[in-house]
Amino acid sequence: MGAASAGIPAIELVTGSMLTGSHRSERVGACTDCRRYWGKYRAQEIDDQEIADVNNQLVASVGTCSVMGTASTMACLSEALGMSLPGGASPPAVTADRMRIAELTGAQAVQMAHDKLTIDKILTPDAFENAMRVLLAIGGSTNGIVHLAAIAGRVGLDIDLQALDRMGKDTPVLLDLKPSGQHYMEDFHKAGGMATLLRELKPLLKLDALTVTGRTLGEEIERAGPGFAQTVVKSAADPIYPQGGIAVLQGNLAPGGAIIKQSSADAGLMEHEGRAVVFEDAADLALRIDSDELDVTADDILVLKNIGPKGAPGMPEAGYIPIPRKLAIQGVKDIVRISDGRMSGTAFGTIVLHVTPESAIGGPLAYVQNGDRIRLSVSQREISLLVSEQELALRRERAPVVVPSAERGYKKLFLDTVTQADKGVDFDFLRAPQTKGTVPR
DSSP: OOGGGTTSOOOBOOOOBOOOEEETTEEEOTTHHHHHHHHHHHTTSSOHHHHHHHHTTSOOSSSBOSSSOHHHHHHHHHHHHTOBOTTOSSSOTTSHHHHHHHHHHHHHHHHHHHHTOOHHHHSOHHHHHHHHHHHHHTTOOTHHHHHHHHHHHHTTEEEOHHHHHHHHTTOOBOBOBTTTSSBOHHHHHHTTTHHHHHHHHGGGSOTTOBOTTSSBHHHHHHHTOSOOOOSSBOOTTSOSBSSOSEEEEEETTEEEEEEEEGGGSOGGGSEEEEEEEEESSHHHHHHHTTOTTOOOOTTSEEEEOSOSTTTTTSOOSOOSOOOOHHHHHTTOOOOEEEESSOOOTTOOSSEEEEEESOGGGTOGGGGOOTTOEEEEETTTTEEEEOSOHHHHHHHHHHSOOOOOOOSSHHHHHHHHHBOOGGGTSOBGGGSOSSOOEEEOO
């Protein structure tokens, strides 16, 4: 959807999740269980044969990841935005329900064209606020923030990350799905899908927001009926996590902000001060992370630079820095990790992402050195480098950052125009020419 296309009809249809498999009587599915078993393999807890056996069970059908990964997150956010049919987010790819939704979507697309129901009437500030509430309540992928920011930018809106954080204080995680909980997308669908979740969130939603059906979100919630007994979507009185799944951090290490998926982090590490162990880029990480000579302890903080929008380039999902092998063998399951990159929505751990400005353009992350002290305080929403401004100024003077550039072609276009994480890692020329304000207002 380009900035000039807001006045055309459009409707979203997603693929749907894959089904789950079974490994030695344990239910497994991509990709949270992939990461968990790979961690066991790196820690030498399981052998080559078992990792091969579980690998054959992790992808039981076609479809997207069976947990609340980025695809499932965006499916839920599309429904919350009003851009897909009610009930369209949760049916697994191979089910008859997915086929029915596909057929109804085609019919509704024709009806929208007939009614002249255009995107600009649906993608309003209220719609984005609803999507932000849902992102927090489902323990959704951190990538959801980047995608929402890009979509909003193309219709002339900016996502207010500080407001998102404030919303998280009164929007608990209600959905018991991996990686924040225990269930899978097919369980969510059987529990009533988004209708069940939206019913629980109703007091916090903008119910007058229009959807692709031509009815409001509030009307669609009422049409879905009173619901039924289930155990996958919790009540606000008995949540999976008391606050929203994502917290927004600030401090001298991330003047433009950073984020952490607090609902899938280790509670014992969310207030932590440690020594920085620095990797300059993904190649440096790959070269040294499994070395027995790596100087690292479980109390340290791993720092990975140059995987932001311009640094890699493209902001790869390399933020899920693996536990150093020597620590994994010792039984360490989590360690604080910081980068200017992204990670998969299926990942878990105490991981700070989207540090802005990124290191490749001279953000403070670029000047972190081995042995520096870093403080993470999720309760205070703080990520701070405990180095004086005078010392940082000296480091900038001694080794100024050379911003990535290219002489011609697509790489030049990309490096010259791509935005930072808080603006959606989108081309700046695709954003609407005039800003209509922030979300929420």
